Amino acid sequence: AQKVTQAQTEISVVEKEDVTLDCVYETRDTTYYLFWYKQPPSGELVFLIRRNSFDEQNEISGRYSWNFQKSTSSFNFTITASQVVDSAVYFCALKRAGTALIFGKGTTLSVSS
Amino acid sequence: DVKVTQSSRYLVKRTGEKVFLECVQDMDHENMFWYRQDPGLGLRLIYFSYDVKMKEKGDIPEGYSVSREKKERFSLILESASTNQTSMYLCASSFGMELGDQPQHFGDGTRLSIL
Numbered sequence: 001a002q003k004v005t006q007a008q009t010e011i012s013v014v015e016k017e018d019v020t021l022d023c024v025y026e027t028r029d030t031t032y033y034l035f036w037y038k039q040p041p042s043g044e045l046v047f048l049i050r051r052n053s054f055d056e057q058n059e060i061s062g063r064y065s066w067n068f069q070k071s072t073s074s075f076n077f078t079i080t081a082s083q084v085v086d087s088a089v090y091f092c093a094l095k096r097a098g099t100a101l102i103f104g105k106g107t108t109l110s111v112s113s
Numbered sequence: 114d115v116k117v118t119q120s121s122r123y124l125v126k127r128t129g130e131k132v133f134l135e136c137v138q139d140m141d142h143e144n145m146f147w148y149r150q151d152p153g154l155g156l157r158l159i160y161f162s163y164d165v166k167m168k169e170k171g172d173i174p175e176g177y178s179v180s181r182e183k184k185e186r187f188s189l190i191l192e193s194a195s196t197n198q199t200s201m202y203l204c205a206s207s208f209g210m211e212l213g214d215q216p217q218h219f220g221d222g223t224r225l226s227i228l
Contacts, residue, residue: 035216037219042221043201044219044220044221044222045205045219046219047216047218050216091155091156101156101158101217103148103155103157104155105153105154
């Protein structure tokens with residue numbers, strides 16, 4: 001069975017703090033894809049990143065970075081120097097080739113000024 | 114930019130009504146999806162479609178049906194609306210497998226209330 005677990009339901013930080021959102025997945029497939037999406041208060045899910053199972057390189061995009069570790073089945077997301085605009089619900093998702101996404105339950109991040 | 118448009122942002126219907134939620138995408142995507150989002154449950158897949166007139170059940174298809182008569186349009190139908198179908202409904206689309214596993218792009222969502 002495939003499953004995505006985001007153990008942190010809610011996180012609150014103060015601006016400029018670093019914050020890491022955890023994502024643990026379960027799958028028996030050797031080929032799969034991992035995604036992160038952001039859902040701001042407006043409601044639309046915004047695609048942030050995709051990783052395939054053969055690419056364990058970490059990625060950095062501005063203040064965002066992602067750490068993919070197959071050994072621990074984790075795909076964690078770190079925001080450096082958080083800002084109020086980062087406040088949103090963040091979803092981690094897993095996908096086998098040719099199928100639909102399986103989402104975690106999401107982590108609500110609140111950044112206060 | 115990819116545009117996925119859902120016909121209504123907010124919708125209020127009565128129990129027993131037949132409800133249509135419409136979704137249109139403008140990027141010639143093969144794949145289209147319907148999810149519902151509920152607090153504490155995340156997003157759950159209702160139905161998806163890989164091509165015109167094709168549909169596959171997702172995790173929670175009961176009480177719903179879909180229609181895809183044209184490539185750009187994917188409709189979700191609540192045959193006889195019930196209060197437990199009050200939820201946020203999200204439509205998504207993506208390219209098919211021949212272009213690799215592409216990310217899904219989402220619409221703004223329809224917040225449906227069944228009274």
